[in-house]
Amino acid sequence: MMIQDAWQSSLNKATLPTDLIATWAERDVQESDAGIQKRLEQVGRSLMKGYHTAVTDELEAIAPKLNEIDEELRGFAYEGVGMGLAQRDFLTPTSQNRIATFVAGDGAAYANMVYVGLGLMLARVGRPIEPHLQRLDNAKGWLLVDGYGYYQGMFYWRDSLNHQVISQPISGYTRSVFDQGLGRSIWFVDGGDVNRIARTIDAFSLDRREDLWGGVGYACAYAGGAKRTTIEALGNTAGAYRLHLAQGTAYAAKSRQCLGNQSVYTELACQVLWGVSADAVADNLATNGETPESRLWQHYRARIPHPVRATLAA
Template sequence: MASALRSLRRKILVPDVGETKVEKRGFWVKNAASTEILETVGAYFLAGYAHAVESRTVAEAEDRLEEVPARFRGFAYEGAGMGFAILDCMTFGDLRRVNTFLQGRGHHHNYMVYVGIGWAMARLPRFLWPKADLLDPLLLWLVHDGYGFHQAYFHTDRYVHQQVREPRFSWPPGHEEYAAHALDQGIGRALWFVAGTSAERAVTLIERFPESRHADLYSGIGLAATYAGGADEAELRWLRERAGAHRGPLAQGSVFAAEARIRAGLLFPHTESAVGVLCGTTAEQAAEVSRATRPTATAQDKPPAYEAWRRRIAETFVFHGGVPS
């Protein structure tokens, strides 16, 4: 009986993998290899989501997540973060499963899990959203990244082609102005998918947005290009040069991606290569900058400590001189 209920829960809650196909989404097609990367990312994200919603325990889901190919395992953990958050919020569980996950193997994928919570919130009515004070006050802004990514990925015409902003995002209360910036980081990350991993196409999309939004969008592009991959070094060098005054935010996103992959033990050549081009250093050195500049945060910080963290990293790489010797 319990197995049948879990199976039914999966059928109700888990989207069809066809929803992640590039053709279905109407995204730019650069080449077959890039399309395969993006569709594989989507498939393993949904696999992780399914593992979370149909497993009997968090530990069982973790065992299944560890079977995902290493390059795509972080995306599966992101999907699981969404799945556990959906279950917690729908049962008023105060993020019980999410916190258990973050105390277990999800600890090494905490950035991805927080992004997954944002995906969950994009699918839930606001009265079911979790309380912000249940989350780390520094990392909770990654929730906005996940929400922004979801909206740009599934509502591309509105959030990308029409450049519409989320109306007064009042979570957490009192930080509405900064929330718009954090959402744009997620929208920027989604642009890499919408552009089919084409740097030229991604920049074309960014330049249609108001200039005031470009820094956050470039940050998201840098993160996606480094974590997901899909562009060679020549294309990334073009992206770095075209970013101009926004090279710092572009590098900052790349640094976050390097830290996320290294923390999880999932460093791959495409990430090392992207960091070398966008930051002028190694992935390990970039990740160390992230760790060294990571601030202590409180819920009352204005602007949020998360933004101070991003700025410190961006300033380190703004002239593309690599890390200080």
């Protein structure tokens, strides 16, 4: 019991949002745009609202409480739910997995975010991801890996970003998805600072940069906070990786379209990087009759039609 209590205390302390202002100062980020700072604070509060709700309330009470959160921010709260339910499953396992039960019921619409949250908690407690990947189908597994990569970049950026350490023995497409999540974290820990983002990614080997830029594009469009001028500068600075940056925004647009909660930030990013609306970008993603769950993350780059890619690359 003493070991469990100590672990519970450690989890409660460590899952609080990282101090982004302190992180920006240490990473030599120029003073962050006030809009980005405010937006990222909103994201963090929403995530923690979901986390605390999941660790304190019964499953049937979670969704009604999260309905109080602005719809545009609600997806982040469900990532927090995934963290909280995973923590409860680790500490006090029952015959019925809480995450699986929740996404089969009230959390079905936000199942993708919940599985990202599972990845966040796995990274927090340092558990291997391979056993979970073996139990989940590919779509859920990729979401888990993305969350794992995001957490590594957010909370262990000295290792993951400064020294490019991958904490898990992963390779192939799994590593690509990890890097997409890591790229998402770069938007946060570099505060939307275009030049700092580019320096961070340029320090990585060439074979990892495409996925990192894709992750930045997703976070820029989904989490948002940036003005048009910042997104324009980001597209120009991405250079040869502009397409991958834009492809990340396409996934963000599809994610929001599936949930019916498009954001002004997603719309702006798509207008700047694609020249069309977020819904138009999302509509151009080939679905091949697949379910919303299975079409997300896995091979999303291949789902941008060639004519659209050619237009962007021109």
